[in-house]
Amino acid sequence: MSVIEVKVPDIGDFDEVEIIEVLVNVGDVVEANQDVITLESDKAAMEIPTTTAGAITAMNVTVGDKVKEGSVILTLETADDVKADSKPAPKEEKPQVKVDTAAVVTTAAGDADLHAEVLVLGSGPGGYTAAFRAADLGRQVVMIERHAKIGGVCLNVGCIPSKALLHTAQVINEAASMEDHGVTFSKPEVDIRKIESWKNSIVDGLTGGLKALAKQRKVTIVQGEAQFAGTNTMTVETADGTQTISFDKCIIAAGSRVSKVPVFPNDDPRMMDSTDALDLADVPKNLLVIGGGIIGLEMATVYHALGSKITVVEMQDGLIPGADKDIVKPLLKKVRGEYEAIYLNTRVAKIDAQKQGLKVAFEGKDAPETAVFDKILVAVGRAPNGKLINAEAAGVAVDDYGFINVDAQMTTNVPHIYAIGDIVGQPMLAHKAVHEAKVAAEVISGIKSAFDPMTIPSVAYTDPEIAWMGKTEIEAKAEGLNYVKGAFPWAASGRSLSIGRSEGLTKALFDKETGRIIGAGIVGTNAGELIAEAVLALEMGADAEDIGLTIHPHPTLSETLGFAAEMAEGSITDLMPPRKTLHSK
Numbered sequence: 001m002s003v004i005e006v007k008v009p010d011i012g013d014f015d016e017v018e019i020i021e022v023l024v025n026v027g028d029v030v031e032a033n034q035d036v037i038t039l040e041s042d043k044a045a046m047e048i049p050t051t052t053a054g055a056i057t058a059m060n061v062t063v064g065d066k067v068k069e070g071s072v073i074l075t076l077e078t079a080d081d082v083k084a085d086s087k088p089a090p091k092e093e094k095p096q097v098k099v100d101t102a103a104v105v106t107t108a109a110g111d112a113d114l115h116a117e118v119l120v121l122g123s124g125p126g127g128y129t130a131a132f133r134a135a136d137l138g139r140q141v142v143m144i145e146r147h148a149k150i151g152g153v154c155l156n157v158g159c160i161p162s163k164a165l166l167h168t169a170q171v172i173n174e175a176a177s178m179e180d181h182g183v184t185f186s187k188p189e190v191d192i193r194k195i196e197s198w199k200n201s202i203v204d205g206l207t208g209g210l211k212a213l214a215k216q217r218k219v220t221i222v223q224g225e226a227q228f229a230g231t232n233t234m235t236v237e238t239a240d241g242t243q244t245i246s247f248d249k250c251i252i253a254a255g256s257r258v259s260k261v262p263v264f265p266n267d268d269p270r271m272m273d274s275t276d277a278l279d280l281a282d283v284p285k286n287l288l289v290i291g292g293g294i295i296g297l298e299m300a301t302v303y304h305a306l307g308s309k310i311t312v313v314e315m316q317d318g319l320i321p322g323a324d325k326d327i328v329k330p331l332l333k334k335v336r337g338e339y340e341a342i343y344l345n346t347r348v349a350k351i352d353a354q355k356q357g358l359k360v361a362f363e364g365k366d367a368p369e370t371a372v373f374d375k376i377l378v379a380v381g382r383a384p385n386g387k388l389i390n391a392e393a394a395g396v397a398v399d400d401y402g403f404i405n406v407d408a409q410m411t412t413n414v415p416h417i418y419a420i421g422d423i424v425g426q427p428m429l430a431h432k433a434v435h436e437a438k439v440a441a442e443v444i445s446g447i448k449s450a451f452d453p454m455t456i457p458s459v460a461y462t463d464p465e466i467a468w469m470g471k472t473e474i475e476a477k478a479e480g481l482n483y484v485k486g487a488f489p490w491a492a493s494g495r496s497l498s499i500g501r502s503e504g505l506t507k508a509l510f511d512k513e514t515g516r517i518i519g520a521g522i523v524g525t526n527a528g529e530l531i532a533e534a535v536l537a538l539e540m541g542a543d544a545e546d547i548g549l550t551i552h553p554h555p556t557l558s559e560t561l562g563f564a565a566e567m568a569e570g571s572i573t574d575l576m577p578p579r580k581t582l583h584s585k
Contacts, residue, residue: 002078003057006036006050008071011216016066022059023047024074029055037061037073046216054078112233112246114222116142118444119234119245121226121389122253124152126421126433128210130251133441135217142220142245144236149207150214150221153255154430156203157275162298164199165278166461169305173463177500190306196280227390231414249416249444252396252404253437254389256382256422261290264378265353272377274299283307284374286340288360290348292319294460296379297331300339301462303377310339311373313362315347320460324473326487327521330503331462343367351376384423408450410440418444432456455519457535459528464503467531470519470538471509482512484582486544486568488560490524492575495555501525506560508534508547510568515543515582520564526557533561544568544582 011017021038024030035047054076061073120131123145131143149156175185214221222245224238234250236243258273260266277299283306289296292314304310312319312335319342320328336342346364353359357372386402397413398404404419406412412419418440421433435451442449457469476483490496490504504524511518520534537547544565552559566572570581 004076006073008067008069010069015068019061019063019065022063026056026059052078112244114245116247119247119250122255123150124255125154125430126437127253129434130437130441131219132217133438135219137445144222144226146225150210151207155206157278159430161199161203161278164202165302169302172305192280228394231394251440252419253421254385254423256384256428259381259383264351268353270358270375277377286373288373288376291379297462311341313343313346317345323468324521327466327523330523382428386423409443410436454539457531464524465527466523467527468521469531469535483509484512484568485509486564488563493560495557506564508564510544
């Protein structure tokens with residue numbers, strides 16, 4: 001028998017973390033890797049295990065104590081033959097690779113600088129989720145990120161910083177709108193350097209938290225530009241030189257990049273993409289946004305609130321192509337009254353970089369022949385990074401657009417290589433990547449799992465917000481579906497009127513035969529939050545009666561989905577019911 005002390009291991013960058021739960025007592029017999037205490041930081045809660053089996057002879061801590069790396073938790077009396085790590089060594093797998101190109105090469109694992117049981121290429125929401133889930137399932141994981149901070153586009157130059165700036169815009173706009181309700185504020189003084197610092201602090205907090213979580217899970221992070229070098233190897237150009245990493249399994253989460261229009265003067269600093277726009281270098285007096293999709297309109301919302309005069313040009317006949325026009329209409333009406341111009345069915349033919357500004361030539365019946373702008377934001381979409389990772393060296397098939405085809409288990413044409421996120425196809429959304437990531441990590445770990453969602457919601461964080469899920473009416477009509485629509489205008493919502501916003505609309509589509517929800521669209525304040533109930537209803541197979549009979553709190557914006565279901569059922573009392581309902585012939 002021997003006596004050992006169990007201490008707090010490396011817990012990342014945290015110091016003096018509080019114990020919120022003690023899971024064992026003196027006299028308990030514990031197994032190796034059994035959790036003994038729970039710590040809670042400002043980032044997350046974490047369980048601390050003992051690596052040795054034995055009987056507890058003394059507890060050195062209690063709930064409320066603050067500990068750090070090296071603090072003694074308890075004392076164990078253990079048999080000498082108990083191993084410190086009772087986990088069996090992972091089985092060596094020999095992947096069967098279909099070699100269908102002469103470019104495929106093989107490198108022996110022994111020639112590598114580092115070996116990974118699971119190698120994850122990319123650290124965005126899909127990448128870090130895959131890495132963390134695989135680590136939680138007992139895999140030894142290495143994650144590669146080309147930027148200094150993990151988190152990918154979403155955390156660093158996408159979803160998170162844009163939402164911080166959109167919140168700033170919302171506060172400015174709401175303060176201005178209160179004048180109509182008897183409360184007048186002075187014109188805001190905008191300090192873009194402070195706004196930039198605040199936005200960056202949010203990003204730093206989240207990326208720092210991810211780094212700590214990676215350390216706690218013992219996920220190794222390698223920074224550098226990576227490319228496949230063979231069926232089971234990857235080379236990474238790091239600050240210290242080229243590093244070769246071998247792997248048993250690989251998850252490609254290399255994401256996408258902003259699309260460029262080659263004929264534009266992209267080297268001119270007055271030309272911005274979404275990443276440049278988030279840097280807030282300055283607030284241009286006149287800003288042209290090329291692309292009336294989600295990204296372009298979100299950034300237009302920010303810059304308009306900060307003082308820019310906005311012009312939007314869109315090649316198609318409506319803003320946010322893909323969404324039903326009735327849920328886009330309130331946004332279009334609002335911004336037409338606020339922006340300098342919205343040009344639909346119009347394209348930019350040429351941009352001439354001049355000293356006094358960027359001279360733009362338009363092609364479209366409602367657009368001027370030319371106009372001059374201080375800056376231009378090009379928001380015409382994103383391109384997958386499939387052709388930037390030398391995938392052919394591993395035999396991974398990449399299509400002409402840069403996408404990698406996968407099956408429901410997120411497996412590529414090479415059995416031991418998986419792909420997730422933007423690189424596997426539309427929609428290019430972080431929440432899609434996260435769920436794909438969990439599937440890939442679970443399949444690698446021997447769990448039966450598949451990516452088979454009934455819907456993936458979309459949200460435009462504009463003012464008003466627009467969100468939709470399931471079938472749109474455009475799709476339902478094109479597919480010849482027999483459906484009934486229930487629509488509830490927010491002009492009849494007490495909650496919406498009380499916050500000074502009457503332009504909203506909630507609509508839901510139901511299958512005429514079964515009554516089940518097949519789609520929904522919402523435009524209005526917090527539409528992005530409200531759409532989740534419709535997503536759950538679709539996944540659970542709810543019908544209009546289920547939703548209408550669900551008691552929603554009143555007065556809220558959430559009850560508008562219940563009212564939309566009642567409109568389809570014909571049981572609505574807050575409005576006159578429509579003639580065509582689920583029960584009408």
